[in-house]
Amino acid sequence: MKFTLHVWRQAGPTAAGAFSTYEATDISGDMSFLEMMDAVNESLIERGEQPVAFDHDCREGICGMCGMMINGIAHGPMRATATCQLFMRHFTDGDAIYIEPWRARAFPVIKDLVVDRSAFDRVIAAGGYITAPTGGARDANTILVSKSDADDAMDAAACIGCGACVAACPNGSASLFAGAKIAHLGVLPQGQAERRQRVLRMIAQMDEEAFGGCTWHGECHEACPKAISLDVIARMNGDYLRALWTTHEEKQEQGAG
C-alpha cells in the first residue's frame, strides 16, 4: 500500500511548526501505524533528513506513551485503540493521512509529535493514591470487596494515562483522566479515608495546570483507548460536591509530652 503523509514538524517548544509531506510506500496491512512511521523514518535517515520524533514504548497498547492525532482524531479512526495497536489494514491504499501531536494547552509540544504530559503526574501526586506505608498492611483477605465493586474499580483503573481524552476535548479538560483515578480508588473500601481530600486536591491541581473544565461533550470517551466510561466524571463531580460541603479544616496535632 501507499500513503501520503502530512506530518506536523516542529523543531522545539518555541519554534513555529508546519506540515511536511512524505510518501509512505511498500506498506503492508499487517504493519502497525508506528511500524509505518518507523519505515518512513528509516527512509528519511537514508535520505539525510531528520526522522520524525514520536513517543512510543511498549507497543502493546498499555504503557500510554504513544499517541497522535490521526486525521484529526486522537489515536486515529479505530474505537478503543491506541495508536500502536492501529493497523494499516484499516486504511485504504492511496489515502492521505494527517498526523499531528496532541493539541492542548496543558501539553506543550516538545518536538514534532512529542508533547509534555507531566501535568498528569502532578495531578496524581496531589492526591491520586491511597496512603499505605510499606510494611504495615494487614492480611489481604480481611478486606472484602464485592466482585461488582472490584470490577468497577478495575474498569476505571484501566486508564493508561495517554492524554487522548485531553487532546480530544474541545476544552482540553482532564476530567476523564482524573475521574478514572477518583472512581478507581473511591469505590474500594481502602480508598474511603482519603476520599474527600483526594478529590479536592486533584481538582485543585487540575485547575492549577492549564486544563480546561468539563462541559459534557463526551469526546474524551470516544477517543479513550480503554473506553473509560463518562460515569467516572459524574462520580468525581458527586464526590467533589460532597467534599465541599463536608470537609472542615484539619485539626492541629497536639503533642502532649
Added chain:
Amino acid sequence: MSARLDARIPGGPIAEKWDRHKFEMKLVNPANKRKHTILVVGSGLAGASAAASRAALGYQGKCFCFQDSPRRAHSIAAQGGINAAKNYQNDGDSVYRLFYDTVKGGDFRSREANVYRLAQTSLNIIDQCVAQGVPFAREYGGLLANRSFGGAQVSRTFYARGQTGQQLLLGAYQALERQVGLGHLRMYPRTEMLDLVLIDGRARGIVVRDLVTGEVTSHAADVVVLATGGYGNVFYLSTNAKGSNCTAIWRAYKRGAGFANPCFTQIHPTCIPQSGEHQSKLTLMSESLRNDGRVWVPKQKGDARPPNQIPEAERDYYLERKYPSFGNLSPRDIASRAAKEVCDEGRGVGPGGRGVYLDFADAIKRLGEHTIRERYGNLFEMYERITAENPYRVPMRIYPAVHYTMGGLWVDYNLMSTIPGLHVAGEANFSDHGANRLGASALMQGLADGYFVIPYTVGDYIGSTKLERVDASHPAFTDAERAVSERTATLLAIEGKRTVDSFHRELGKVMWDYCGMARNETGLTHALEIIPQIRDEFWRNVDVPGSAAELNQALEKAGRVADFLELGELICRDALERRESCGAHFREEFETPDGEALRDDAHFSHVAVWQYRGENQTPERLEEPLEFENVHLSQRSYK
C-alpha cells in the same frame, strides 16, 4: 570461593535466615537519614517500590526513568499475574512449596537462601498491594481470586484481569508520586543514565543525559540502586518495550560490576508469530491462556488444510502427549523447545511454518463463550487486532519469543553488586530464577526486592559504612561526564550509511539463530566471530542524524545498540562456556536420550560471573558455587 563473590548468606536454618539477618542489621538514626541520598535508576515495579519505600523512611531520594512518566516502565505490560504463597485456596500451597517450585523450576541454578526469602515476602506483597487499592480479581463473596499459572499445580496466582503488571505498577507509581508530592523524592523522567561513578571503589553517583535538552549532568549519592529491567532487546525482536535496554547495567559492568549468567534468557512459548520483516516487536499472549487452550499441530508434515478441517485423529496435542502430568501447563522452556521441535519437523502452521495452534474450541464447548470472554476477553481482542483473526472461531497461532532475562548483574544476599554501594533490583539482577523463570514470579521478585529487601539492606550498608561527603564537582564525575559527551560526539560524527535499526536487526538475527532456543558449539563460535565484525562496522558506518543538544531518538537508540553489540558477545561467550543444558539454556550436545536438558551438576552447579578487564580483552569468568541443602538436586521432570 573468590573473595569478590561472597554471597553473604546469613547462617541458620533457611526459614530463619532473613529474620535473623534483619535483626543483625545496622539501623540508621532517623535524624541522619535525611543526610543520605539514594539514587534509584528505573521506575518499574522494582524501582518505583524501592524509591517510594525508602523516601518514606526519610532518605533523600531521586528516581530516574527514560520514559516521559514513571508509570510507563515496562512492568506495565505484564499480563498474567503475581504469585504468592497465601494458600487462600487451601490446595496445599506454602512458603516452602513456592520456594521448592522456584528452585526446581530454575533448574537448580539459583541461590536457595534468596529464593526462600522471595517466597516468604510474597505474602507481604499481596497485603501491601491490596492496601494500596490494587483491584485484584475477586470471588463473589468478596475474597481474592486465584488461578494456576505456568507450571504450578496450585492456584497461587493473583491477577487483575489481563493487566496485572499495569495495576501493580500503578500502585507503586502512586506511592512514588505521593512521595514526590510531599517533597521527599525527586523524579527525573526523560533522563537516561549513561555512566556509573566510583570514588574510592564505591558507587557514588551517576552521569545522566537529559533526553529533552541533551544536557549531560551528574548526581552524587551514598547509594545507587539500578532497577533498569531486562536486556531481552539484544535479540531485537522480543516482548520487551522498544526502549528496554542494557545500558545502565552494561556501563556498571564496565566499571567493575560482575555480570552473572548472561546467557540465561527466557523464550516465552505463547507469543504472536512474526508477520514480516517490518516487525518492530513481538507481542506476548499471556501464558494464562494455556489454562484453557490446547496446543497442537497437524500430525502430517506440510498439512496446509485450515485447522477446522483437520480431524481430531490427525492432530498432535504434543504437550499433552509428551508431558501427560503437566500437559499444556508445562514450564516455559519446555513448551518453547517443544514448539520449535515440531516446527523444525515441518509441522508448523501459518506463514513460514513458524507457529503452532492454541485452540479454545474445547474450552468454549465446556464453559461457554461467555466464561472464556470473561477470563481472556482483552487478550482475545488484542490478538484479533494484530492478526485480524477471531480466536473464538479459529485457533490462535503462537510461537516462542524472547521474553525475560534471568541473567543480570551479580548481587549478594543484600542485593549488592560486586561494587560496594551499587545495589541491583528486579529483572536487572540475576537472582532468584536460576536458569528458567516460572510464570508470575518476576512481578513478585520486583516487588519483593523493592518493597521489602532494598529498604533494609541499603540502610544496613549506610549504617555500617563510613561514607565521606562527595558532590558532583569531584573529578571522577567531571571525567565521566566528559567521556559520555565524547562518546555522543563520536556517534554523531560517523555519518555513515546505515541506520541504527539495521545494525540492531542484524545483531538480533545472529543472537536468535545461534544463541536462541537451542545452542551448540559451532554456532556459538561462529557468532563470536561475526558479532565483533558487526560492531566494527557499526562504529565505522552508522548514520546518526541530528545533534546532541536536542531530543534525538536516533542518538538514544545508537547508544543502546552500541551496548547491545558488546553484551551480545558476552552472552554467546557465556553460553559457549556453560557446557551443559539447564533450564532455558539448551545446548544440543547435552541432552538426555528423550531430548530433555541434561545438566552437569559436577561441573556447572555454579553461577558464572563475568568480570570486565578492559576494551578488547576477554573478560574473566568467576564462579559462585551453589549449594543445595534443602531441595535435592534431581532431574526436572514434568512427565
